[in-house]
Amino acid sequence: MQKYIHIRRIGKKLQVKEKNNLKEFKLENLPGDFIDWQISERKKMFGFIESGKKPSFFSPHLPSLITWNPKEKDFPMNLACKGVGLVAEEQKLEYLIEEINKILEEVKGLPFKETLGRRIDAALLLYRERSNIDAGALGGIEIFETTSFKNIIKNPQVSLFYIGSLPGYRSFQINCIAEIQQSESIFYKFMKSMRELFEEASFHFQQPKYPFAIKYHVIEVLDKTLKLRHWKMDKQ
Numbered sequence: 752m753q754k755y756i757h758i759r760r761i762g763k764k765l766q767v768k769e770k771n772n773l774k775e776f777k778l779e780n781l782p783g784d785f786i787d788w789q790i791s792e793r794k795k796m797f798g799f800i801e802s803g804k805k806p807s808f809f810s811p812h813l814p815s816l817i818t819w820n821p822k823e824k825d826f827p828m829n830l831a832c833k834g835v836g837l838v839a840e841e842q843k844l845e846y847l848i849e850e851i852n853k854i855l856e857e858v859k860g861l862p863f864k865e866t867l868g869r870r871i872d873a874a875l876l877l878y879r880e881r882s883n884i885d886a887g888a889l890g891g892i893e894i895f896e897t898t899s900f901k902n903i904i905k906n907p908q909v910s911l912f913y914i915g916s917l918p919g920y921r922s923f924q925i926n927c928i929a930e931i932q933q934s935e936s937i938f939y940k941f942m943k944s945m946r947e948l949f950e951e952a953s954f955h956f957q958q959p960k961y962p963f964a965i966k967y968h969v970i971e972v973l974d975k976t977l978k979l980r981h982w983k984m985d986k987q
């Protein structure tokens with residue numbers, strides 16, 4: 752669904768059509784470096800919560816989403832923090848939804864703490880095999896349908912800005928085409944199953960229902976990680 756904009760994938764290209772205006776974007780893959788960083792941070796977080804600790808923030812999962820409304824003359828950009836992470840390859844979505852839902856059924860009604868290990872097992876079904884990951888996309892859920900969402904409806908060209916924690920402060924700007932996914936789509940169902948695994952966790956804002964998922968098609972990745980700047984002192 753994209754009320755005004757139609758998004759169509761043709762091989763490694765994405766066509767974005769608004770009325771008579773057609774734009775074409777070349778799809779890019781997330782760098783291996785970014786995928787490794789996401790997986791290793793996720794695994795670290797699982798270890799952290801399994802040991803009973805409560806995280807204060809999980810920045811590798813919480814980029815800023817920058818959307819753009821050209822009708823806003825002075826400040827057309829809009830920023831919001833969104834949960835956005837790795838997603839499964841299209842061919843693996845059905846299998847993973849099925850396996851994750853089996854585990855969700857098994858843990859239903861049982862105390863969250865008691866079932867945490869099984870929930871992590873379920874999430875690792877995605878992260879354990881690198882070949883499960885769709886290097887061309889990221890995914891999130893849309894809860895509020897506020898300014899970011901309204902901007903995406905009119906203009907799906909968005910940026911995600913990730914900053915990791917110290918010591919490395921890994922940071923990436925990922926320019927994407929955001930595609931709204933309704934509840935019938937397999938992508939939405941995958942995002943829902945993944946989210947349900949940790950819905951009750953203390954680090955989540957409780958939000959059991961949400962109308963849409965967002966698939967972020969990767970167009971460009973800029974590595975903004977800090978690097979040492981070498982100064983050449985001017986001779987006087």
Ligand SMILES: Cc1cc2nc3c(=O)[nH]c(=O)nc-3n(C[C@H](O)[C@H](O)[C@H](O)COP(=O)(O)O)c2cc1C
Binds near residue numbers: 829
């Ligand atoms: C830690 C954190 C995580 C958030 N994650 C999401 C999310 O995954 N999905 C969502 O729709 N909003 C999320 N929000 C809410 C948005 O940041 C924002 O408050 C909301 O979209 C309203 O801003 P907007 O009018 O620019 O859209 C999150 C907020 C915080 C503080």
